[in-house]
Amino acid sequence: MDRSDVSADLADILLTEQQLGERLDQMAAEIDADYRDQDLLLVGVLKGAVMVMADLARRLHHTVEMDWMAVSSYGSGTKSSGVVRILKDLDTDLTGRNVLIVEDIIDSGLTLSWLVSNLRSRGPRSVEIATMLRKPAAAKVEVDVRYVGFDIPSEFVVGYGLDYAEKYRNLPFVGTLAPHVYGG
Template sequence: MDSSDVKDDLQHVLYTKEQIDTRIAELAAEIDRDYAGRDILLVGVLKGAVMVVADIARALHSHVAMDWMAVSSYGSGTQSSGVVRILKDLDTDLIDKHVLIVEDIIDSGLTLSWLRSNLASRGPASIEICTLLRKPDAAKVELPVKYVGYDIPNEFVIGYGLDFAEKYRNLDFIGTLAPHVYE
């Protein structure tokens, strides 16, 4: 899907497919440099991070393992509920692994803070966070994020894995959802 398919639901495009591809390649180069000689376990947070994990994994120049978690703190609205539930846990034992949590977006940071603590308690050699998008104005907790694609305004965004009520994930860009869609 592209912007012409959702033009009535879109306020504006924040990042094009080309801009995202370029930034993903830059993040992958940083990750390759920082993890040289070490195996990485990419932990994707479902469902939103699927696109980011896939593209980062393809852009890396080293072998990586991948695993997935599904956690929920969102309803069908645009604000975090603050309640975290594990819907799917990891299949991989984290003891002595170099874990890189990969997210699509960090809003309040509450869910990711909880997730990071949960994974850290499982004995990894290291644990870091990579996110494509971060909303600094929405942060409610201090969170150490090593790799950030873009800092964005506190607006509701869709595309490239990000959804509203399970729609718009398959857009090839990131855009701002028009308020009439979610109000």
């Protein structure tokens, strides 16, 4: 899928496929250096992190294990309350492991803060975070993120795993939707 397939739905492209790929190369190099000769478990947060996790893992130059979690935040509409329910838990024991949570985007930080606490309670050696996108202006809690792809404005974005009504995840870039799509 490319821009021409959804051009009427897009307002702008914030990050191109090339920009995303170049930043992932840099992030992978940092992760390789930081975890040289160490085990690493990548934990993806479904569904949004699928693209980031796959592309990041392929760029790493040492073997890693991967596992997935699905969590649901309760709140009103599109706002997270930070009250979280696990929909799909990890299959991997975290005891003594280096864990890298892989996210597509960090908004308020409420759900991620809960997730970090939950995973740290399972006895890992370390828990760090890698995210492709972060919205600093939307943060409600401070979350220490070790690897950040891009800081972006507090706009609703789609593509590269991010969706609106379960659509647009498979765009190879990150863009903003035209207001007529979401009634804005």
